[in-house]
Amino acid sequence: MAQTYRALSVLLSYPTAETSALVPAAVEALHGDRLAPAGLVRRLTSLAFELSGQDLYGAQARYVDLFDRTRSLSLQLYEHVHGESRDRGQAMVELLKLYSSRGLELTAKELPDHLPVFLEFLSMLPTDEAAALLGEAAHVLEALRERLKKRRSPYARVFDILVALVETKRNAEALNALLQEPDDDPDDLEALDRAWAEEQVTFGPDQVGCPKAAAAVARMGETTQ
Structure with missing residues (x-):
């Protein structure tokens, strides 16, 4: 079991005093695990400094602008596949079961x-x-990396590592489709309102199933048996 994934989870979490305190140990774990390329881990220095520094409110504001107010950078993986449709809800029910x-x-x-x-x-x-499970989201991870690089965000370096950890062949068609979608401007409030005006996600057995999502989760389950 690799601590690399837990370390990357810390770096991608909303910055708080608690997560900031964990950042040095997370970077140390990335170096110690030797699962990610050493050069990519070294490039995390600027992000680690920002997240563990004194300007916590600044780090929180930047995080919200990137990942909460910018739908094209959402850290909700199924958001990029299903939007806010019921299909996403059913896919998440299956993921919860896993x-x-x-x-x-x-x-x-x-x-x-x-x-x-x-x-x-x-x-x-x-x-x-x-x-193998990470590979199921390879095209989403790569699209997020490219969008973060355009913004010159140090968070792109976390996604450099995630993409490097994927061992399966990427779905080029799915990646191109994601990259062709408009990249949101977090300061354009009217556009954001229009983008979020979709059906709310709900959970439960009465939802319409999503065969594509169910198949993906089934493949995940097979790899973890």
């Missing part, structure tokens, strides 16, 4: 497709299984 089967129980506030949560789950698995 988590539960491996002993991970979430709080009511945690969404299962939130990337830091997903990475925490991967840290509980053998390295080869974790890499």
